[in-house]
Amino acid sequence: MPLQGKCLCEKIAVTVADESLPLQFASCYCKNCSTTAGSPFSMVAYVDKAHLKIEGQPKIYSDSKTDSGGSVYRHFCGDCGTPVQTLAPAIPDKAVVKVGLFSDSLGDINKPAVELFTVNRQRFPWLESIEGVPQCERNPPS
Numbered sequence: 242m243p244l245q246g247k248c249l250c251e252k253i254a255v256t257v258a259d260e261s262l263p264l265q266f267a268s269c270y271c272k273n274c275s276t277t278a279g280s281p282f283s284m285v286a287y288v289d290k291a292h293l294k295i296e297g298q299p300k301i302y303s304d305s306k307t308d309s310g311g312s313v314y315r316h317f318c319g320d321c322g323t324p325v326q327t328l329a330p331a332i333p334d335k336a337v338v339k340v341g342l343f344s345d346s347l348g349d350i351n352k353p354a355v356e357l358f359t360v361n362r363q364r365f366p367w368l369e370s371i372e373g374v375p376q377c378e379r380n381p382p383s
């Protein structure tokens with residue numbers, strides 16, 4: 242069954258096709274994910290664009306001051322502010338989808354398959370790495 246998600250005001254709906262399920266999660270500690278998430282890290286899933294459908298019109302912020310050094314496009318709902326996805330030209334076939342969209346549809350959320358930009362975790366000395374999960378100090382492995 243496809244996975245359905247939505248932003249807070251429900252003007253943007255997101256559907257992930259079966260082919261990309263179950264989702265593989267990553268926690269991203271890059272500074273800009275932290276800022277937009279309002280938390281130490283953002284939970285995301287890398288989804289094949291071909292398996293992702295987005296309905297509604299997200300606003301797009303062109304983010305050039307990234308920890309990775311590359312520009313990314315942050316899509317979010319212009320009405321309620323929910324982060325929806327990040328698109329990076331460096332990975333043209335993938336969308337980095339925000340897991341928060343699926344609060345109502347996803348049950349227990351597995352631990353991430355990888356943690357990204359963990360160099361920033363030192364800002365949160367009380368937060369520990371997840372045992373057994375690969376730690377990526379900076380850019381995601383390509």
Ligand SMILES: [Zn+2]
Nearest residue numbers: 248250318321
């Ligand atoms: Zn919204």
Ligand SMILES: [Zn+2]
Nearest residue numbers: 269270271274
């Ligand atoms: Zn990030």
